[in-house]
Amino acid sequence: MTPSVRSRLWASGTAFVLGFAAANYGIVRVARPDLWTWIVVAVVLMATGAAGILLADTRRPLSIWSILGVEVFLVLTILPMLWTFTVATAPAGEAPRSLWPRDVSWGAFDGAIHSEILRHAAGTSVLVAGIATIIAMPLAVMAAYALVRLPIRGRRAAYALVVATLLLPLVAVAGPLQDQLIQLGGYSSRLMLVPAALALTLPLAVWLCVTVFRDVPWSLRDAVRADGATRRQSLRLFVLPHLAPGVVVATLLVFVAGCNDFVLGAALSADDASRPFPATLLLASGQLDSPSSTVAAAGLLWVLPALLLLLVFPRRISHLLGRSYR
Template sequence: MKRLRTILLLAITVVFLLAWAFPIVWSVLNSLKTDKDALAYPPKLLFEPTLDAYRDVLFGSGSILPNLLSSMIISLGTTIVTMVLAIPAAYALARLRFRGKKFTGFYVLATQMLPPVGIIIPYYIVLRNIGWIDTYQGIILIYLSFSLPFAIWLLVSYFEDIPYEMEEAAYLDGASRLRTLWRIIIPQVRGGIAVTVVFVFLNAWNEFLFAVVLSGNTVRPVTIAMFNFVSVEQTLWAKLAAVSVLAMLPVVILGIVAQKHIVKGLTVGAVKGGGRR
Protein backbone atom coordinates (compact mmCIF):
# COMPACT_ATOMS: atom_id res chain seq x y z
CA MET A 1 0.00 0.00 0.00
CA LYS A 2 2.76 2.37 0.98
CA ARG A 3 4.73 1.26 -2.06
CA LEU A 4 1.78 2.01 -4.32
CA ARG A 5 1.51 5.48 -2.82
CA THR A 6 5.17 6.19 -3.48
CA ILE A 7 4.87 5.04 -7.07
CA LEU A 8 1.76 7.16 -7.58
CA LEU A 9 3.46 10.23 -6.14
CA LEU A 10 6.49 9.65 -8.29
CA ALA A 11 4.27 9.31 -11.35
CA ILE A 12 2.48 12.60 -10.63
CA THR A 13 5.83 14.30 -10.13
CA VAL A 14 7.20 13.04 -13.42
CA VAL A 15 4.05 13.94 -15.36
CA PHE A 16 4.05 17.50 -14.08
CA LEU A 17 7.75 18.06 -14.55
CA LEU A 18 7.46 16.69 -18.08
CA ALA A 19 4.41 18.78 -18.89
CA TRP A 20 6.27 21.96 -18.02
CA ALA A 21 9.69 21.10 -19.28
CA PHE A 22 8.70 19.27 -22.44
CA PRO A 23 7.80 22.13 -24.84
CA ILE A 24 11.11 23.81 -24.04
CA VAL A 25 13.20 20.64 -24.16
CA TRP A 26 11.50 19.61 -27.39
CA SER A 27 12.38 22.94 -29.03
CA VAL A 28 15.97 22.51 -27.98
CA LEU A 29 16.04 18.96 -29.39
CA ASN A 30 14.50 20.08 -32.68
CA SER A 31 17.03 22.87 -33.00
CA LEU A 32 19.75 20.21 -32.97
CA LYS A 33 18.19 18.19 -35.80
CA THR A 34 18.53 18.34 -39.53
CA ASP A 35 15.36 19.45 -41.31
CA LYS A 36 14.86 15.85 -42.37
CA ASP A 37 15.10 14.53 -38.82
CA ALA A 38 12.82 17.27 -37.57
CA LEU A 39 10.15 16.28 -40.07
CA ALA A 40 10.40 12.56 -39.34
CA TYR A 41 7.24 10.78 -38.32
CA PRO A 42 6.89 9.37 -35.70
CA PRO A 43 8.92 12.14 -33.96
CA LYS A 44 12.51 11.16 -33.41
CA LEU A 45 13.85 11.20 -29.90
CA LEU A 46 17.17 9.69 -30.88
CA PHE A 47 19.13 11.34 -33.65
CA GLU A 48 22.54 12.59 -34.49
CA PRO A 49 22.73 16.14 -33.10
CA THR A 50 24.04 18.86 -35.37
CA LEU A 51 24.52 22.59 -35.06
CA ASP A 52 23.63 23.18 -38.72
CA ALA A 53 20.40 24.97 -37.90
CA TYR A 54 22.22 27.44 -35.65
CA ARG A 55 24.90 28.00 -38.26
CA ASP A 56 22.25 28.71 -40.88
CA VAL A 57 20.14 31.11 -38.84
CA LEU A 58 23.15 32.98 -37.51
CA PHE A 59 25.40 33.15 -40.53
CA GLY A 60 23.33 32.00 -43.50
CA SER A 61 21.25 34.22 -45.74
CA GLY A 62 18.50 35.95 -43.78
CA SER A 63 20.69 35.82 -40.67
CA ILE A 64 18.96 36.77 -37.45
CA LEU A 65 22.09 38.36 -35.97
CA PRO A 66 20.78 41.86 -36.79
CA ASN A 67 17.55 40.95 -35.04
CA LEU A 68 19.33 39.72 -31.94
CA LEU A 69 21.28 42.96 -32.00
CA SER A 70 18.02 44.87 -32.39
CA SER A 71 16.51 43.09 -29.38
CA MET A 72 19.67 43.85 -27.44
CA ILE A 73 19.66 47.58 -28.30
CA ILE A 74 15.98 47.91 -27.39
CA SER A 75 16.38 46.03 -24.11
CA LEU A 76 19.61 47.73 -23.02
CA GLY A 77 18.34 51.17 -24.06
CA THR A 78 15.09 50.65 -22.17
CA THR A 79 16.97 49.42 -19.13
CA ILE A 80 19.37 52.37 -19.01
CA VAL A 81 16.72 55.07 -19.50
CA THR A 82 14.38 53.36 -17.05
CA MET A 83 17.00 53.08 -14.32
CA VAL A 84 18.17 56.69 -14.70
CA LEU A 85 14.59 57.89 -14.24
CA ALA A 86 13.42 55.30 -11.71
CA ILE A 87 16.22 55.35 -9.13
CA PRO A 88 15.77 59.00 -8.04
CA ALA A 89 11.98 58.73 -8.22
CA ALA A 90 11.91 55.57 -6.13
CA TYR A 91 14.21 57.14 -3.54
CA ALA A 92 11.94 60.18 -3.24
CA LEU A 93 8.86 57.98 -2.89
CA ALA A 94 10.48 55.72 -0.33
CA ARG A 95 12.32 58.22 1.87
CA LEU A 96 11.40 61.87 1.44
CA ARG A 97 8.47 63.79 2.90
CA PHE A 98 6.55 65.99 0.52
CA ARG A 99 3.00 66.93 -0.27
CA GLY A 100 1.21 64.73 -2.80
CA LYS A 101 3.38 61.72 -2.03
CA LYS A 102 0.45 59.34 -1.66
CA PHE A 103 -1.09 60.59 -4.85
CA THR A 104 2.16 60.21 -6.78
CA GLY A 105 2.61 56.66 -5.58
CA PHE A 106 -0.94 55.82 -6.52
CA TYR A 107 -0.54 57.47 -9.90
CA VAL A 108 2.51 55.35 -10.69
CA LEU A 109 0.53 52.22 -9.86
CA ALA A 110 -2.58 53.32 -11.72
CA THR A 111 -0.68 53.90 -14.96
CA GLN A 112 -0.23 50.15 -15.13
CA MET A 113 -3.97 49.62 -15.44
CA LEU A 114 -4.00 51.02 -18.96
CA PRO A 115 -4.33 48.26 -21.55
CA PRO A 116 -1.23 48.40 -23.79
CA VAL A 117 -3.40 48.45 -26.90
CA GLY A 118 -4.89 51.71 -25.60
CA ILE A 119 -1.41 53.21 -25.43
CA ILE A 120 -0.13 52.02 -28.77
CA ILE A 121 -3.02 53.37 -30.88
CA PRO A 122 -2.45 57.05 -30.01
CA TYR A 123 1.29 56.54 -29.90
CA TYR A 124 1.29 55.11 -33.37
CA ILE A 125 -0.45 58.24 -34.69
CA VAL A 126 2.00 60.56 -32.96
CA LEU A 127 5.12 58.62 -33.94
CA ARG A 128 3.90 58.40 -37.53
CA ASN A 129 3.55 62.16 -37.66
CA ILE A 130 7.05 62.82 -36.38
CA GLY A 131 8.58 59.97 -38.38
CA TRP A 132 9.60 57.87 -35.41
CA ILE A 133 8.08 54.57 -36.51
CA ASP A 134 10.82 51.96 -36.87
CA THR A 135 13.26 53.95 -34.73
CA TYR A 136 14.93 52.95 -31.49
CA GLN A 137 14.02 56.18 -29.70
CA GLY A 138 10.34 55.63 -30.55
CA ILE A 139 10.18 52.08 -29.23
CA ILE A 140 12.31 52.77 -26.14
CA LEU A 141 10.14 55.76 -25.25
CA ILE A 142 6.95 53.71 -25.31
CA TYR A 143 8.56 50.85 -23.39
CA LEU A 144 8.88 53.29 -20.48
CA SER A 145 5.10 53.06 -20.09
CA PHE A 146 5.43 49.62 -18.52
CA SER A 147 9.07 49.46 -17.39
CA LEU A 148 9.05 52.70 -15.41
CA PRO A 149 6.14 52.00 -13.00
CA PHE A 150 7.47 48.49 -12.51
CA ALA A 151 11.03 49.63 -11.78
CA ILE A 152 9.91 52.44 -9.48
CA TRP A 153 7.82 50.13 -7.32
CA LEU A 154 10.40 47.38 -7.19
CA LEU A 155 13.10 49.88 -6.19
CA VAL A 156 10.88 51.52 -3.56
CA SER A 157 10.74 48.19 -1.74
CA TYR A 158 14.54 48.07 -1.63
CA PHE A 159 15.02 51.71 -0.59
CA GLU A 160 12.58 51.19 2.27
CA ASP A 161 14.90 48.58 3.73
CA ILE A 162 17.88 50.89 4.35
CA PRO A 163 18.18 52.22 7.90
CA TYR A 164 17.58 55.99 8.29
CA GLU A 165 20.73 56.37 10.38
CA MET A 166 22.88 56.08 7.26
CA GLU A 167 21.47 59.27 5.78
CA GLU A 168 21.37 61.17 9.05
CA ALA A 169 25.03 60.50 9.70
CA ALA A 170 25.90 61.79 6.25
CA TYR A 171 23.85 64.98 6.70
CA LEU A 172 25.53 65.66 10.05
CA ASP A 173 28.84 65.49 8.25
CA GLY A 174 27.56 68.28 6.04
CA ALA A 175 27.10 66.25 2.88
CA SER A 176 24.51 67.56 0.44
CA ARG A 177 21.39 65.56 -0.26
CA LEU A 178 22.40 64.70 -3.79
CA ARG A 179 25.86 63.63 -2.68
CA THR A 180 24.37 61.49 0.08
CA LEU A 181 22.04 59.80 -2.35
CA TRP A 182 24.83 59.09 -4.80
CA ARG A 183 27.60 58.14 -2.36
CA ILE A 184 25.78 56.58 0.59
CA ILE A 185 22.32 55.40 -0.40
CA ILE A 186 22.74 54.01 -3.89
CA PRO A 187 25.66 51.73 -2.94
CA GLN A 188 23.38 50.32 -0.22
CA VAL A 189 20.76 49.18 -2.75
CA ARG A 190 23.16 47.76 -5.32
CA GLY A 191 21.52 44.34 -5.01
CA GLY A 192 18.05 45.75 -5.50
CA ILE A 193 19.19 47.75 -8.49
CA ALA A 194 20.73 44.63 -10.05
CA VAL A 195 17.47 42.69 -9.60
CA THR A 196 15.50 45.57 -11.11
CA VAL A 197 17.86 45.75 -14.08
CA VAL A 198 17.36 42.04 -14.72
CA PHE A 199 13.57 42.32 -14.74
CA VAL A 200 13.40 45.50 -16.79
CA PHE A 201 15.68 43.92 -19.39
CA LEU A 202 13.63 40.73 -19.37
CA ASN A 203 10.31 42.54 -19.83
CA ALA A 204 11.74 44.66 -22.64
CA TRP A 205 13.18 41.61 -24.39
CA ASN A 206 9.83 39.81 -24.19
CA GLU A 207 7.54 42.69 -25.20
CA PHE A 208 5.58 41.98 -28.35
CA LEU A 209 2.53 44.18 -29.03
CA PHE A 210 4.42 47.48 -29.26
CA ALA A 211 7.17 45.80 -31.24
CA VAL A 212 4.70 44.40 -33.79
CA VAL A 213 3.25 47.85 -34.42
CA LEU A 214 6.43 49.91 -34.35
CA SER A 215 8.98 47.59 -35.94
CA GLY A 216 10.17 47.85 -39.52
CA ASN A 217 13.37 47.19 -41.37
CA THR A 218 15.62 48.97 -38.88
CA VAL A 219 14.05 47.97 -35.59
CA ARG A 220 13.18 44.31 -35.88
CA PRO A 221 13.58 42.32 -32.65
CA VAL A 222 14.03 38.58 -32.80
CA THR A 223 10.49 37.89 -31.54
CA ILE A 224 9.19 39.53 -34.71
CA ALA A 225 11.85 38.11 -37.02
CA MET A 226 11.03 34.53 -36.05
CA PHE A 227 7.89 34.81 -38.17
CA ASN A 228 10.15 34.71 -41.23
CA PHE A 229 10.61 31.00 -40.58
CA VAL A 230 6.94 30.06 -40.62
CA SER A 231 4.72 30.41 -43.61
CA VAL A 232 1.66 28.69 -44.95
CA GLU A 233 3.62 26.87 -47.65
CA GLN A 234 6.64 25.82 -45.67
CA THR A 235 7.93 25.97 -42.16
CA LEU A 236 11.65 25.60 -41.63
CA TRP A 237 11.33 23.50 -38.50
CA ALA A 238 14.91 23.11 -37.34
CA LYS A 239 15.71 26.75 -38.07
CA LEU A 240 12.57 27.96 -36.32
CA ALA A 241 13.56 25.87 -33.31
CA ALA A 242 17.04 27.35 -33.34
CA VAL A 243 15.67 30.90 -33.51
CA SER A 244 13.26 30.16 -30.64
CA VAL A 245 16.09 28.80 -28.53
CA LEU A 246 18.24 31.86 -29.27
CA ALA A 247 15.34 34.13 -28.34
CA MET A 248 14.82 32.20 -25.10
CA LEU A 249 18.46 31.93 -24.08
CA PRO A 250 19.08 35.40 -22.59
CA VAL A 251 15.89 35.45 -20.53
CA VAL A 252 16.34 31.89 -19.29
CA ILE A 253 19.87 32.73 -18.13
CA LEU A 254 18.65 35.91 -16.44
CA GLY A 255 15.73 34.04 -14.88
CA ILE A 256 18.01 31.43 -13.38
CA VAL A 257 20.47 34.08 -12.16
CA ALA A 258 17.62 35.99 -10.48
CA GLN A 259 15.90 32.80 -9.32
CA LYS A 260 15.52 33.87 -5.69
CA HIS A 261 13.95 37.19 -6.62
CA ILE A 262 11.47 35.95 -9.23
CA VAL A 263 8.45 35.93 -6.93
CA LYS A 264 9.20 39.44 -5.73
CA GLY A 265 9.75 40.64 -9.28
CA LEU A 266 6.50 39.13 -10.46
CA THR A 267 4.34 40.43 -7.64
CA VAL A 268 5.79 43.92 -7.23
CA GLY A 269 3.14 46.56 -6.64
CA ALA A 270 0.49 43.91 -6.04
CA VAL A 271 0.91 44.21 -2.32
CA LYS A 272 -0.01 47.87 -2.52
CA GLY A 273 -2.75 47.40 -5.03
CA GLY A 274 -1.99 47.20 -8.74
CA GLY A 275 -1.52 44.51 -11.29
CA ARG A 276 1.18 44.08 -13.86
CA ARG A 277 1.13 42.82 -17.36
Protein backbone atom coordinates in the same frame (compact mmCIF):
# COMPACT_ATOMS: atom_id res chain seq x y z
CA MET B 1 -0.16 31.45 8.96
CA THR B 2 -0.89 27.73 9.06
CA PRO B 3 -3.28 26.52 6.33
CA SER B 4 -6.51 24.92 7.53
CA VAL B 5 -7.24 21.23 7.26
CA ARG B 6 -10.07 21.93 4.82
CA SER B 7 -7.73 23.92 2.55
CA ARG B 8 -5.20 21.09 2.53
CA LEU B 9 -7.87 18.52 1.78
CA TRP B 10 -9.20 20.57 -1.13
CA ALA B 11 -5.68 20.99 -2.52
CA SER B 12 -4.95 17.28 -2.07
CA GLY B 13 -8.17 16.33 -3.84
CA THR B 14 -7.39 18.71 -6.69
CA ALA B 15 -3.89 17.28 -7.09
CA PHE B 16 -5.18 13.70 -7.08
CA VAL B 17 -7.91 14.48 -9.65
CA LEU B 18 -5.39 16.24 -11.93
CA GLY B 19 -3.02 13.28 -11.67
CA PHE B 20 -5.80 10.77 -12.31
CA ALA B 21 -6.98 12.74 -15.37
CA ALA B 22 -3.41 13.01 -16.71
CA ALA B 23 -2.87 9.27 -16.27
CA ASN B 24 -6.08 8.34 -18.09
CA TYR B 25 -5.47 10.79 -20.92
CA GLY B 26 -1.91 9.54 -21.36
CA ILE B 27 -2.95 5.87 -21.42
CA VAL B 28 -5.76 6.46 -23.93
CA ARG B 29 -4.33 9.15 -26.23
CA VAL B 30 -0.53 9.30 -25.92
CA ALA B 31 1.88 6.85 -27.54
CA ARG B 32 5.27 5.78 -26.26
CA PRO B 33 7.77 7.16 -25.33
CA ASP B 34 5.73 10.27 -24.43
CA LEU B 35 3.38 8.03 -22.46
CA TRP B 36 6.01 7.66 -19.74
CA THR B 37 6.18 11.42 -19.36
CA TRP B 38 2.44 11.58 -18.73
CA ILE B 39 2.68 8.72 -16.26
CA VAL B 40 5.49 10.41 -14.31
CA VAL B 41 3.52 13.66 -14.13
CA ALA B 42 0.41 11.75 -13.05
CA VAL B 43 2.28 9.81 -10.36
CA VAL B 44 3.81 13.00 -8.94
CA LEU B 45 0.42 14.75 -8.78
CA MET B 46 -1.36 11.76 -7.25
CA ALA B 47 1.46 11.30 -4.73
CA THR B 48 1.12 14.96 -3.78
CA GLY B 49 -2.59 14.41 -3.21
CA ALA B 50 -1.96 11.35 -1.06
CA ALA B 51 0.76 13.06 0.97
CA GLY B 52 -1.48 16.09 1.46
CA ILE B 53 -4.24 13.93 2.95
CA LEU B 54 -1.78 12.26 5.33
CA LEU B 55 -0.39 15.64 6.43
CA ALA B 56 -3.69 17.50 6.50
CA ASP B 57 -3.84 17.81 10.28
CA THR B 58 -0.17 18.65 10.86
CA ARG B 59 0.70 21.87 12.69
CA ARG B 60 3.48 22.73 10.29
CA PRO B 61 2.87 25.72 7.99
CA LEU B 62 2.66 23.41 4.97
CA SER B 63 0.57 24.59 2.01
CA ILE B 64 -0.46 21.85 -0.42
CA TRP B 65 -1.78 24.55 -2.78
CA SER B 66 1.74 26.00 -3.01
CA ILE B 67 3.26 22.59 -3.73
CA LEU B 68 0.62 21.90 -6.37
CA GLY B 69 1.20 25.33 -7.92
CA VAL B 70 4.94 24.75 -8.16
CA GLU B 71 4.40 21.34 -9.78
CA VAL B 72 1.94 22.71 -12.34
CA PHE B 73 4.28 25.62 -13.06
CA LEU B 74 7.20 23.26 -13.64
CA VAL B 75 5.13 21.04 -15.95
CA LEU B 76 3.86 24.00 -17.97
CA THR B 77 7.40 25.40 -18.22
CA ILE B 78 9.65 22.38 -18.72
CA LEU B 79 7.49 20.46 -21.19
CA PRO B 80 7.12 23.37 -23.68
CA MET B 81 10.85 24.04 -23.40
CA LEU B 82 11.54 20.36 -24.05
CA TRP B 83 9.30 20.42 -27.12
CA THR B 84 11.04 23.56 -28.38
CA PHE B 85 14.41 21.85 -27.97
CA THR B 86 13.10 18.79 -29.83
CA VAL B 87 11.93 20.97 -32.74
CA ALA B 88 15.22 22.88 -32.78
CA THR B 89 17.33 19.72 -32.88
CA ALA B 90 15.22 17.81 -35.40
CA PRO B 91 17.12 16.91 -38.62
CA ALA B 92 16.42 19.10 -41.64
CA GLY B 93 13.21 18.19 -43.39
CA GLU B 94 11.90 16.01 -40.55
CA ALA B 95 9.00 16.86 -38.27
CA PRO B 96 9.37 15.56 -34.70
CA ARG B 97 6.70 13.10 -33.64
CA SER B 98 7.75 12.68 -30.02
CA LEU B 99 8.24 15.06 -27.13
CA TRP B 100 11.74 13.70 -26.55
CA PRO B 101 14.45 14.33 -29.18
CA ARG B 102 15.72 11.31 -31.10
CA ASP B 103 18.16 12.17 -33.91
CA VAL B 104 19.77 15.34 -32.57
CA SER B 105 21.05 17.84 -35.13
CA TRP B 106 22.59 21.21 -34.23
CA GLY B 107 22.27 22.73 -37.68
CA ALA B 108 19.35 24.97 -36.68
CA PHE B 109 21.42 26.63 -33.95
CA ASP B 110 24.20 27.34 -36.45
CA GLY B 111 21.64 28.75 -38.87
CA ALA B 112 20.13 30.98 -36.19
CA ILE B 113 23.52 32.35 -35.16
CA HIS B 114 24.60 33.10 -38.74
CA SER B 115 21.25 34.46 -39.94
CA GLU B 116 21.65 38.09 -40.98
CA ILE B 117 17.99 38.85 -40.30
CA LEU B 118 18.10 37.44 -36.77
CA ARG B 119 21.39 39.11 -35.92
CA HIS B 120 20.11 42.49 -37.08
CA ALA B 121 16.87 41.98 -35.12
CA ALA B 122 18.82 41.02 -32.01
CA GLY B 123 20.89 44.18 -32.35
CA THR B 124 17.72 46.24 -32.67
CA SER B 125 16.26 44.72 -29.51
CA VAL B 126 19.46 45.26 -27.53
CA LEU B 127 19.78 48.85 -28.79
CA VAL B 128 16.18 49.83 -28.08
CA ALA B 129 15.99 48.07 -24.72
CA GLY B 130 19.39 49.41 -23.67
CA ILE B 131 18.53 53.06 -24.41
CA ALA B 132 15.09 52.70 -22.81
CA THR B 133 16.66 51.18 -19.70
CA ILE B 134 19.29 53.92 -19.47
CA ILE B 135 16.54 56.54 -19.60
CA ALA B 136 14.13 54.73 -17.30
CA MET B 137 16.41 53.77 -14.42
CA PRO B 138 17.52 57.28 -13.27
CA LEU B 139 13.91 58.44 -13.42
CA ALA B 140 12.79 55.33 -11.55
CA VAL B 141 15.42 55.77 -8.83
CA MET B 142 14.32 59.36 -8.20
CA ALA B 143 10.65 58.42 -8.24
CA ALA B 144 11.20 55.46 -5.89
CA TYR B 145 13.13 57.63 -3.44
CA ALA B 146 10.30 60.15 -3.39
CA LEU B 147 7.64 57.44 -2.98
CA VAL B 148 9.47 55.69 -0.15
CA ARG B 149 11.29 58.44 1.74
CA LEU B 150 9.56 61.76 1.22
CA PRO B 151 6.29 62.67 3.00
CA ILE B 152 4.46 63.55 -0.20
CA ARG B 153 0.68 63.68 -0.23
CA GLY B 154 -0.88 61.22 -2.64
CA ARG B 155 2.20 59.04 -2.99
CA ARG B 156 0.13 55.88 -2.63
CA ALA B 157 -2.18 57.07 -5.38
CA ALA B 158 0.85 57.85 -7.53
CA TYR B 159 2.27 54.39 -6.92
CA ALA B 160 -1.11 52.84 -7.72
CA LEU B 161 -1.06 54.75 -11.01
CA VAL B 162 2.40 53.33 -11.76
CA VAL B 163 1.18 49.79 -11.10
CA ALA B 164 -1.92 50.40 -13.21
CA THR B 165 0.28 51.60 -16.07
CA LEU B 166 2.42 48.50 -15.69
CA LEU B 167 -0.67 46.29 -15.92
CA LEU B 168 -2.04 48.16 -18.93
CA PRO B 169 -2.08 45.88 -22.01
CA LEU B 170 0.46 47.21 -24.50
CA VAL B 171 -1.84 46.33 -27.36
CA ALA B 172 -4.17 49.10 -26.11
CA VAL B 173 -1.53 51.77 -26.76
CA ALA B 174 0.10 50.21 -29.82
CA GLY B 175 -2.43 51.71 -32.24
CA PRO B 176 -2.24 55.31 -30.93
CA LEU B 177 1.55 55.13 -30.81
CA GLN B 178 1.64 53.90 -34.37
CA ASP B 179 -0.53 56.82 -35.52
CA GLN B 180 1.70 59.31 -33.69
CA LEU B 181 4.85 57.89 -35.26
CA ILE B 182 3.30 58.03 -38.72
CA GLN B 183 2.36 61.68 -38.16
CA LEU B 184 5.90 62.47 -36.97
CA GLY B 185 7.46 60.65 -39.88
CA GLY B 186 9.32 58.23 -37.60
CA TYR B 187 7.37 55.08 -38.33
CA SER B 188 9.58 52.03 -38.86
CA SER B 189 12.62 53.70 -37.28
CA ARG B 190 14.77 51.84 -34.78
CA LEU B 191 15.33 54.81 -32.50
CA MET B 192 11.66 55.80 -32.55
CA LEU B 193 10.92 52.53 -30.80
CA VAL B 194 12.68 53.87 -27.69
CA PRO B 195 9.89 56.25 -26.53
CA ALA B 196 7.38 53.46 -27.02
CA ALA B 197 9.57 51.04 -25.05
CA LEU B 198 9.46 53.45 -22.11
CA ALA B 199 5.78 52.53 -21.73
CA LEU B 200 7.05 49.15 -20.55
CA THR B 201 10.43 49.83 -18.98
CA LEU B 202 9.62 52.95 -16.91
CA PRO B 203 6.68 51.58 -14.86
CA LEU B 204 8.53 48.30 -14.35
CA ALA B 205 11.65 50.14 -13.22
CA VAL B 206 9.69 52.26 -10.73
CA TRP B 207 7.92 49.19 -9.34
CA LEU B 208 11.20 47.31 -8.83
CA CYS B 209 13.07 50.29 -7.41
CA VAL B 210 10.31 50.94 -4.88
CA THR B 211 10.83 47.40 -3.60
CA VAL B 212 14.58 47.96 -3.43
CA PHE B 213 14.31 51.30 -1.61
CA ARG B 214 11.69 50.04 0.79
CA ASP B 215 14.00 47.37 2.24
CA VAL B 216 17.12 49.53 2.49
CA PRO B 217 18.21 50.28 6.11
CA TRP B 218 17.87 54.04 5.88
CA SER B 219 18.67 54.39 9.58
CA LEU B 220 22.22 53.36 8.66
CA ARG B 221 22.39 56.19 6.13
CA ASP B 222 21.23 58.63 8.80
CA ALA B 223 23.82 57.29 11.25
CA VAL B 224 26.59 57.62 8.68
CA ARG B 225 25.60 61.21 8.01
CA ALA B 226 25.35 61.97 11.73
CA ASP B 227 28.91 60.72 12.19
CA GLY B 228 30.11 63.30 9.69
CA ALA B 229 30.83 60.99 6.77
CA THR B 230 31.69 62.60 3.46
CA ARG B 231 29.83 61.81 0.24
CA ARG B 232 32.55 59.36 -0.77
CA GLN B 233 32.34 57.59 2.60
CA SER B 234 28.54 57.52 2.40
CA LEU B 235 28.81 55.99 -1.04
CA ARG B 236 31.25 53.34 0.17
CA LEU B 237 29.53 52.52 3.46
CA PHE B 238 25.87 52.74 2.47
CA VAL B 239 25.09 53.06 -1.22
CA LEU B 240 27.38 50.39 -2.65
CA PRO B 241 26.68 47.58 -0.14
CA HIS B 242 22.97 48.22 0.50
CA LEU B 243 21.49 50.05 -2.47
CA ALA B 244 23.57 49.28 -5.55
CA PRO B 245 23.05 45.48 -5.72
CA GLY B 246 19.26 45.78 -5.81
CA VAL B 247 19.35 48.59 -8.36
CA VAL B 248 21.73 46.60 -10.59
CA VAL B 249 19.47 43.54 -10.55
CA ALA B 250 16.43 45.75 -11.21
CA THR B 251 18.27 47.29 -14.17
CA LEU B 252 19.02 43.86 -15.62
CA LEU B 253 15.39 42.78 -15.21
CA VAL B 254 14.14 45.92 -16.92
CA PHE B 255 16.59 45.39 -19.78
CA VAL B 256 15.51 41.75 -20.25
CA ALA B 257 11.84 42.76 -20.20
CA GLY B 258 12.51 45.43 -22.81
CA CYS B 259 14.33 42.96 -25.04
CA ASN B 260 11.41 40.53 -24.93
CA ASP B 261 8.63 42.91 -25.92
CA PHE B 262 6.71 41.68 -28.94
CA VAL B 263 3.57 43.84 -29.17
CA LEU B 264 5.19 47.25 -29.65
CA GLY B 265 7.94 45.85 -31.84
CA ALA B 266 5.43 44.23 -34.18
CA ALA B 267 3.09 47.23 -34.28
CA LEU B 268 5.68 49.99 -34.73
CA SER B 269 7.98 48.40 -37.31
CA ALA B 270 7.10 47.87 -40.96
CA ASP B 271 10.17 46.01 -42.21
CA ASP B 272 13.11 43.89 -41.12
CA ALA B 273 15.35 46.94 -40.78
CA SER B 274 13.54 48.16 -37.66
CA ARG B 275 11.85 45.03 -36.35
CA PRO B 276 13.13 43.74 -32.97
CA PHE B 277 13.94 40.13 -32.26
CA PRO B 278 10.69 38.72 -30.77
CA ALA B 279 8.60 40.18 -33.59
CA THR B 280 11.06 38.93 -36.19
CA LEU B 281 10.76 35.36 -34.93
CA LEU B 282 7.05 35.36 -35.74
CA LEU B 283 6.69 37.81 -38.63
CA ALA B 284 9.81 37.08 -40.66
CA SER B 285 10.06 33.31 -40.18
CA GLY B 286 9.18 32.73 -43.84
CA GLN B 287 12.53 34.25 -44.85
CA LEU B 288 14.53 31.66 -42.91
CA ASP B 289 15.75 28.24 -43.98
CA SER B 290 13.89 25.53 -42.05
CA PRO B 291 11.81 28.18 -40.27
CA SER B 292 10.38 25.95 -37.52
CA SER B 293 13.77 24.61 -36.40
CA THR B 294 15.54 27.95 -36.81
CA VAL B 295 12.87 29.87 -34.89
CA ALA B 296 12.91 27.29 -32.09
CA ALA B 297 16.72 27.39 -31.89
CA ALA B 298 16.78 31.20 -31.93
CA GLY B 299 14.15 31.31 -29.19
CA LEU B 300 16.20 29.00 -26.98
CA LEU B 301 19.33 31.10 -27.54
CA TRP B 302 17.40 34.28 -26.79
CA VAL B 303 16.10 32.93 -23.47
CA LEU B 304 19.58 31.96 -22.24
CA PRO B 305 20.45 35.44 -20.79
CA ALA B 306 17.22 35.44 -18.78
CA LEU B 307 17.95 31.95 -17.45
CA LEU B 308 21.51 32.96 -16.61
CA LEU B 309 20.23 36.02 -14.74
CA LEU B 310 17.82 33.82 -12.79
CA LEU B 311 20.59 31.37 -11.89
CA VAL B 312 23.03 34.08 -10.78
CA PHE B 313 20.57 36.14 -8.69
CA PRO B 314 17.78 33.74 -7.68
CA ARG B 315 17.16 35.05 -4.15
CA ARG B 316 17.33 38.72 -5.05
CA ILE B 317 15.04 38.28 -8.06
CA SER B 318 12.49 36.32 -6.05
CA HIS B 319 12.68 39.04 -3.41
CA LEU B 320 12.13 41.82 -5.94
CA LEU B 321 9.24 40.08 -7.67
CA GLY B 322 7.67 38.76 -4.49
CA ARG B 323 7.46 41.89 -2.36
CA SER B 324 5.02 44.77 -2.65
CA TYR B 325 4.88 48.37 -1.50
CA ARG B 326 3.03 49.02 1.76
